[in-house]
Amino acid sequence: MSNVHTGPQGQSSNGGVGDGAPTLFDQVNTIQDSIATLNANVQQIGDLQKRSLTSTDETYNQHNAARLDDLVNQTRDLTNDIKARVKALESQAPLPGEDTRIRKNQISLVRKKFLEALQNYQKVEYDYREKYKQRVKRQFEIVKPDATQEEIEAVVNDTQAGSQIFAQALSSSTRYGESRAAYREVQDRHNDLQKIERTLGELAQLFNDLSEMVNLQDDNIKEIDTAAQRVEGDMLEGTRQQDKAIDSARRARRMRWICFWITVILLIIVAIIVAVVVTQVVKK
Numbered sequence: 001m002s003n004v005h006t007g008p009q010g011q012s013s014n015g016g017v018g019d020g021a022p023t024l025f026d027q028v029n030t031i032q033d034s035i036a037t038l039n040a041n042v043q044q045i046g047d048l049q050k051r052s053l054t055s056t057d058e059t060y061n062q063h064n065a066a067r068l069d070d071l072v073n074q075t076r077d078l079t080n081d082i083k084a085r086v087k088a089l090e091s092q093a094p095l096p097g098e099d100t101r102i103r104k105n106q107i108s109l110v111r112k113k114f115l116e117a118l119q120n121y122q123k124v125e126y127d128y129r130e131k132y133k134q135r136v137k138r139q140f141e142i143v144k145p146d147a148t149q150e151e152i153e154a155v156v157n158d159t160q161a162g163s164q165i166f167a168q169a170l171s172s173s174t175r176y177g178e179s180r181a182a183y184r185e186v187q188d189r190h191n192d193l194q195k196i197e198r199t200l201g202e203l204a205q206l207f208n209d210l211s212e213m214v215n216l217q218d219d220n221i222k223e224i225d226t227a228a229q230r231v232e233g234d235m236l237e238g239t240r241q242q243d244k245a246i247d248s249a250r251r252a253r254r255m256r257w258i259c260f261w262i263t264v265i266l267l268i269i270v271a272i273i274v275a276v277v278v279t280q281v282v283k284k
Contacts, residue, residue, distance in 0.1 A: 024103055027089055031110050034082050035117050041075040042121045049128040052192070053135055065192075072199060075121075082114055083206060087213055115210060122203045129196045 022030075048068040055061050086107070094103055133156045140147060140155045144165075147155075151165050 024089075024095075024098070024106055027085070028106050028110050031082060031085050031089070032113060034078065034085075035110070035113050038075065038078055038082065038114075038117045039120065041071060041078065042117070042124055045071055045075065045121075046124045046128070049124070053128075053131055069195070072195070076199075076202065079118065079121075079202075079206060083209060086111055086114060086210075090213055111210060111213070115207070118203055118206055118210075122200065125196055125199050125203070129193070129200070132193060132196070 045068065048064055048071065052061060052064050052068065055064065089110075090107055094100055136156050137152055140152060144151070147165075154165055
């Protein structure tokens with residue numbers, strides 16, 4: 001049995017617990033490792049699904065189905081874990097001195113890789129569903145070769161009417177043994193169809209969640225940029241005010257010196273005038 005991957009759940013040890021909070025690049029690298037694990041899981045899921053469509057050994061199919069269920073469940077946990085970590089990364093405030101544009105680009109990159117992995121998983125499930133329906137169609141045509149398109153669609157889509165149509169066709173078939181085996185296989189595989197639909201529904205919800213996260217992050221980045229611009233504007237205004245205050249202080253100091261020297265000159269002039277007047281009075 002192939003190893004089943006669940007991906008790293010913690011943060012990278014580089015810049016991690018021992019050295020304080022992990023850096024943006026540490027967290028991005030850890031998420032990318034988990035995405036690589038997700039892609040490996042999806043590859044294994046596709047391989048197991050192909051085997052389930054081609055094998056006629058009932059014992060092997062049961063074993064294969066158990067492995068497939070286990071892998072799908074672990075992959076579900078892994079995708080939810082990656083989504084939570086991407087969301088946590090986007091909600092974190094930038095570290096002091098961190099370039100918000102670089103941060104946005106890194107988060108966008110890891111989100112893009114996650115979306116690509118989910119799209120690949122979705123494609124694998126869609127392909128399996130279509131191949132599964134084709135197999136059910138062939139099995140039904142064994143029981144009822146003259147089946148109409150409406151009857152085939154009802155059986156393939158597992159409607160209540162489809163089950164009745166299949167049962168009625170089985171009762172009137174001239175190939176009872178082969179028809180009975182086909183009917184039993186189709187009944188068993190309808191459970192697989194329900195699991196496929198569940199997985200596709202979960203993937204669709206993940207796409208919606210990531211879309212909402214993109215919108216939220218864009219709003220946060222705008223707020224951060226606005227705040228940064230406001231701080232920069234305040235700093236420039238503060239610098240202008242400081243320059244004005246320094247200039248005003250210099251002008252006031254220059255004016256005080258001018259007034260001082262004017263006063264000195266006036267005192268000298270007054271002293272000279274007084275000296276001249278006193279001298280003239282003494283001479284008389």
